[in-house]
Amino acid sequence: xxxVIAYFTSAKFLLYLxxxxxxxxxxxxxxxxxVFLVELYGNSLLLTAVYGLVVAGSVLLLGxxxxxxxxxxxxxxxxxxxxxxxxxxxxxxGVILMIIFLFKTQLLTLYHGWLLTLxxxxxxxxxxxxxxxxxxxxxxxxxxxIVVVAGEDRxxxxxxxxxxxxxxxxxxxxAPMAVGQIMTFGSPMxxxxxxxxxxxxxxxxxxxxxWKVYQKTPTLAHKSAKVEAxxxxxxxxxxxxxxKPAEGVQLIIEKDVTGFEPQQEKEVGCATRIAEPFITxxxxxxxxxxxxxxxxxxxxxxxxxxxxxxDCITTGYAYTQGLSGSVLSLLMGASAVTGIMGTVAFTWLRxxxxxxxxxxxxxxxxxxxxxxxxxxxxxxxxPMDLTVSPFADISARLFExxxxxxxxxxxxxxxxxxxxxxxxxxxxxxxxxxxxMSPESxxxxxxxxxxxxxxxxxxxxxxxxxxxxxxxxxxxxxSERGIINGVQNSMNYLLDLLHFIMVILAPNPEAFxxxxxxxxxxxxxxxxxxxxxxxxSLGKQLFVCHTPDPKAAPDSSPPGNTSTV
Numbered sequence: 106x107x108x109v110i111a112y113f114t115s116a117k118f119l120l121y122l123x124x125x126x127x128x129x130x131x132x133x134x135x136x137x138x139x140v141f142l143v144e145l146y147g148n149s150l151l152l153t154a155v156y157g158l159v160v161a162g163s164v165l166l167l168g169x170x171x172x173x174x175x176x177x178x179x180x181x182x183x184x185x186x187x188x189x190x191x192x193x194x195x196x197x198x199g200v201i202l203m204i205i206f207l208f209k210t211q212l213l214t215l216y217h218g219w220l221l222t223l224x225x226x227x228x229x230x231x232x233x234x235x236x237x238x239x240x241x242x243x244x245x246x247x248x249x250x251i252v253v254v255a256g257e258d259r260x261x262x263x264x265x266x267x268x269x270x271x272x273x274x275x276x277x278x279x280a281p282m283a284v285g286q287i288m289t290f291g292s293p294m295x296x297x298x299x300x301x302x303x304x305x306x307x308x309x310x311x312x313x314x315x316w317k318v319y320q321k322t323p324t325l326a327h328k329s330a331k332v333e334a335x336x337x338x339x340x341x342x343x344x345x346x347x348x349k350p351a352e353g354v355q356l357i358i359e360k361d362v363t364g365f366e367p368q369q370e371k372e373v374g375c376a377t378r379i380a381e382p383f384i385t386x387x388x389x390x391x392x393x394x395x396x397x398x399x400x401x402x403x404x405x406x407x408x409x410x411x412x413x414x415x416d417c418i419t420t421g422y423a424y425t426q427g428l429s430g431s432v433l434s435l436l437m438g439a440s441a442v443t444g445i446m447g448t449v450a451f452t453w454l455r456x457x458x459x460x461x462x463x464x465x466x467x468x469x470x471x472x473x474x475x476x477x478x479x480x481x482x483x484x485x486x487x488p489m490d491l492t493v494s495p496f497a498d499i500s501a502r503l504f505e506x507x508x509x510x511x512x513x514x515x516x517x518x519x520x521x522x523x524x525x526x527x528x529x530x531x532x533x534x535x536x537x538x539x540x541x542m543s544p545e546s547x548x549x550x551x552x553x554x555x556x557x558x559x560x561x562x563x564x565x566x567x568x569x570x571x572x573x574x575x576x577x578x579x580x581x582x583x584s585e586r587g588i589i590n591g592v593q594n595s596m597n598y599l600l601d602l603l604h605f606i607m608v609i610l611a612p613n614p615e616a617f618x619x620x621x622x623x624x625x626x627x628x629x630x631x632x633x634x635x636x637x638x639x640x641x642s643l644g645k646q647l648f649v650c651h652t653p654d655p656k657a658a659p660d661s662s663p664p665g666n667t668s669t670v
Contacts, residue, residue: 125272137300163236173591181315181325463568
């Protein structure tokens with residue numbers, strides 16, 4: 106009994122609990138805000154598309170700056186500030202959305218509808234701020250705090266990373282379903298109120314949990330930081346030597362880090378302040394390129410350039426091929442199960458073969474499963490037709506004045522019940538209302554193979570993701586964890602953005618098979634990059650599997666790397 110109580114009061118468990126609360130709120134909000142924007146704009150995807158573009162662009166441009174801010178400030182200050190900003194933004198957004206739902210008719214008549222447009226802009230802006238704060242929270246907790254709590258025990262770090270991913274997998278499925286049920290049996294306005302109330306309660310509990318973890322882990326109060334915090338040590342040694350007598354990294358108490366800032370701000374001019382964000386952006390990307398794990402990080406980023414996941418694109422395509430919303434929900438549940446299996450496989454493989462080889466095995470497993478997706482393109486039922494131009498759908502509407510397709514309104518109880526956007530539960534039909542092909546007449550061999558490959562590949566995907574995550578945790582020096590992981594997030598968003606642009610350029614179903622083949626190619630390129638990293642790191646020992654020392658993990662650090670955990 107004593108050991109059970111000790112576990113439930115340990116810093117590790119409190120960190121899990123805080124992450125579960127935070128992720129649950131995040132997943133509810135990310136699902137709901139897209140649905141709210143569709144509902145507000147008359148079943149149009151315009152606001153949702155604008156929101157997605159703004160979010161991706163913001164993280165792409167500001168990822169390095171967010172990471173630099175994480176590095177410069179104390180751990181507790183960063184975590185608490187990010188938490189408060191994120192939850193307060195969601196609460197404010199929820200209140201504004203409730204007002205819009207209540208008074209939309211009146212707002213349309215005021216100032217020729219400009220007031221309602223201003224409300225839309227305000228919602229998207231505040232929601233984007235919430236997402237940026239969520240990014241900062243993820244960097245500081247999942248890339249820094251967890252490393253400190255684990256200490257020098259890398260096996261413990263691997264287990265904690267795996268547990269965090271399992272929490273992510275479960276909340277990815279359960280949270281949207283929960284809030285979807287509330288909106289199904291209530292209304293969008295009730296959904297807004299519930300999410301606002303949840304975030305208010307969750308913010309208070311998470312704030313307390315962060316404080317308890319901080320108290321139980323004294324090493325969190327110490328942080329390796331540059332004395333000249335506004336410059337990156339690796340790239341600005343000359344500049345630092347002109348401004349201070351000593352270079353490099355030194356261990357200081359966190360409260361002293363922020364103590365440097367007021368005095369520094371008095372010494373720099375206005376032009377320097379204006380230029381500093383641009384310098385930080387440049388230096389962050391250069392530092393990322395110079396990391397020993399650069400190729401591994403790039404390999405992970407390339408996996409985002411794919412339509413082979415459970416996003417709105419692939420699931421929307423599956424719906425047009427005859428799969429119902431309930432079947433898609435079951436497939437999403439199966440993907441969560443295989444994702445959890447991937448986290449279990451990661452911890453087992455790491456113990457048996459070491460961290461770097463785990464990434465190699467995971468990559469091979471993922472790519473082998475995705476071969477099924479490539480085969481599905483050429484199977485009966487696949488709409489792929491290379492004789493049809495990928496741009497035919499766009500050009501026909503631009504130059505022949507064809508009406509845009511409309512989204513048939515589904516039954517209200519179907520909109521949210523499965524935890525999917527209303528686009529996926531409605532039928533996509535031409536404006537004349539006559540579908541080109543009845544879903545029942547579409548052979549399911551192709552789409553079945555497609556989803557079999559996607560679901561099976563989740564085992565390798567999440568094991569590979571955990572491998573690269575731990576490589577970044579172990580091999581990036583403590584004073585640069587924030588900015589390097591911020592740039593990694595930017596790279597992920599960049600490739601994710603490119604995959605949406607790819608779909609925009611080739612939106613017709615006949616081109617989806619081509620998108621699948623391109624996606625498999627990018628996954629292959631990502632794993633080739635990782636193979637090159639592993640080859641440089643392990644040399645001739647690349648394919649020699651052994652049982653490593655769980656604490657030392659000698660093969661997890663590339664040669665010449667002097668960083669410490």
